[in-house]
Amino acid sequence: xxxxxxxxxxxxxxxxxxxxxxxxxxxxxxxxxxxxxxxxxxxxxxxxxxxxxxxxxxxxxxxxxxxxxxxxxxxxxxxxxxxxxxxxxxxxxxxxxxxxxxxxxxxxxxxxxxxxxxxxxxxxxxxxxxxxxxxxxxxxxxxxxxxxxxxxxxxxxxxxxxxxxxxxxxxxxxxxxxxxxxxxxxxxx
Amino acid sequence: xxxxxxxxxxxxxxxxxxxxxxxxxxxxxxxxxxxxxxxxxxxxxxxxxxxxxxxxxxxxxxxxxxxxxxxxxxxxxxxxxxxxxxxxxxxxxxxxxxxxxxxxxxxxxxxxxxxxxxxxxxxxxxxxxxxxxxxxxxxxxxxxxxxxxxxxxxxxxxxxxxxxxxxxxxxxxxxxxxxxxxxxxxxxxxxxxxxxxxxxxxxxxxxxxxxxxxxxxxxxxxxxxxxxxxxxxxxxxxxxxxxxxxxxxxxxxxxxxxxxxxxxxxxxxxxxxxxxxxxxxxxxxxxxxxxxxxxxxxxxx
Numbered sequence: 001x002x003x004x005x006x007x008x009x010x011x012x013x014x015x016x017x018x019x020x021x022x023x024x025x026x027x028x029x030x031x032x033x034x035x036x037x038x039x040x041x042x043x044x045x046x047x048x049x050x051x052x053x054x055x056x057x058x059x060x061x062x063x064x065x066x067x068x069x070x071x072x073x074x075x076x077x078x079x080x081x082x083x084x085x086x087x088x089x090x091x092x093x094x095x096x097x098x099x100x101x102x103x104x105x106x107x108x109x110x111x112x113x114x115x116x117x118x119x120x121x122x123x124x125x126x127x128x129x130x131x132x133x134x135x136x137x138x139x140x141x142x143x144x145x146x147x148x149x150x151x152x153x154x155x156x157x158x159x160x161x162x163x164x165x166x167x168x169x170x171x172x173x174x175x176x177x178x179x180x181x182x183x184x185x186x187x188x189x
Numbered sequence: 190x191x192x193x194x195x196x197x198x199x200x201x202x203x204x205x206x207x208x209x210x211x212x213x214x215x216x217x218x219x220x221x222x223x224x225x226x227x228x229x230x231x232x233x234x235x236x237x238x239x240x241x242x243x244x245x246x247x248x249x250x251x252x253x254x255x256x257x258x259x260x261x262x263x264x265x266x267x268x269x270x271x272x273x274x275x276x277x278x279x280x281x282x283x284x285x286x287x288x289x290x291x292x293x294x295x296x297x298x299x300x301x302x303x304x305x306x307x308x309x310x311x312x313x314x315x316x317x318x319x320x321x322x323x324x325x326x327x328x329x330x331x332x333x334x335x336x337x338x339x340x341x342x343x344x345x346x347x348x349x350x351x352x353x354x355x356x357x358x359x360x361x362x363x364x365x366x367x368x369x370x371x372x373x374x375x376x377x378x379x380x381x382x383x384x385x386x387x388x389x390x391x392x393x394x395x396x397x398x399x400x401x402x403x404x405x406x407x408x409x410x411x412x413x414x415x416x417x418x419x420x421x422x423x424x425x426x427x428x429x430x431x432x433x434x435x436x437x438x439x440x441x442x443x444x445x446x447x448x449x450x451x452x453x454x455x456x457x458x459x460x461x462x463x464x465x466x467x468x469x470x471x472x473x474x475x476x477x478x479x480x481x482x483x484x485x486x487x488x489x490x
Contacts, residue, residue, distance in 0.1 A: 141332035
């Protein structure tokens with residue numbers, strides 16, 4: 001059931017993973033909605049998914065923000081910490097402004113890491129994400145208004161571990177979402 | 190992977206300014222965040238309006254998720270029941286567990302009754318709940334332990350009211366909006382509940398530790414009389430919680446009390462009931478400044 005070689009090549013020239021290459025363009029709505037929307041949705045999911053006695057669910061909004069920033073640099077701007085942090089604070093239960101501060105600092109820190117190590121692979125991204133997640137969770141606990149002691153910090157261990165392990169999965173999800181983002185759905189006349 | 194070439198602004202003034210503006214905006218974002226954080230740590234109620242609007246919006250989704258959650262869990266539980274010698278075993282175990290808590294509570298009630306009868310005639314029969322609701326959400330990622338209910342001020346819920354599941358108290362209402370309410374769970378580090386041991390009158394404070402456990406601190410220090418397995422019930426002091434409802438069970442002894450496990454884990458809770466404040470006058474009296482004399486005519490805002 002294979003088409004002759006010249007026909008297959010012709011088909012590839014017309015279509016690729018993002019759809020038809022002729023007469024179609026990515027939709028500007030999807031281009032903006034998919035990255036921002038996925039982070040905003042990720043902020044709500046831990047809120048409705050389970051009620052736990054211990055902080056356990058990874059901070060999904062931060063995971064997706066890191067995913068977009070590290071897997072597809074340039075899609076989420078460096079100032080995104082302000083709007084996305086405000087949104088996340090509505091649902092996170094942290095004092096208002098906590099995520100705004102931490103998200104902004106995280107994005108600035110990644111910018112510095114990127115200028116220092118311009119060439120990097122996934123393992124280094126994972127390290128960056130792991131450091132960012134650990135710092136965010138611990139600083140988040142310190143800023144949360146809770147009484148901070150060793151017990152509280154030790155109780156964060158499972159959450160930190162889960163978050164770090166979740167990063168590769170989120171990175172794959174971001175890569176798939178990126179395919180959706182770049183689908184050529186708009187008809188150009 | 191190398192960063193995209195757009196990062197290297199080269200000689201393009203426009204690109205250079207764009208990048209610089211990005212950094213400036215991000216720094217402003219961080220400053221704004223620090224400012225907001227400072228304000229909300231200073232006065233925790235500052236942004237409650239925004240927050241409650243947000244929870245009101247996602248509440249319907251939360252309601253649906255709560256149904257799915259409890260259905261899913263009961264399905265998993267019944268499969269697990271078959272895997273262990275049949276689902277009956279599972280149900281019986283649960284029943285015995287509840288009965289054991291009930292027994293401990295009954296013992297506490299009996300004693301409470303005897304004590305109160307000797308003091309004065311207070312009618313504290315089982316309280317009629319204000320409203321029954323599902324737990325629709327929680328702050329599962331934050332170090333603070335809050336849960337959200339699908340009922341609010343429209344249903345008569347007021348801040349300070351205790352929230353209980355069939356197994357025992359889980360926390361008290363902190364904030365209300367028309368259709369949602371925020372519950373401060375016992376495991377939060379800001380939560381302090383006066384408790385006493387079921388068997389006798391050893392009184393203590395149950396404080397959240399932030400790691401899902403509760404630390405029980407004895408009020409009378411001396412030789413620690415507690416034992417692993419002791420059950421603690423609310424003592425009724427403070428006026429928020431009615432006495433004799435199970436709160437925690439001691440798992441490990443410390444110098445000044447014990448580390449206890451919460452009896453009613455919010456993760457295993459479907460429906461909760463909101464109860465009226467046990468003694469509103471006591472709660473109000475606690476808010477009167479110390480230099481104002483307390484009496485029938487004291488005006489409390």
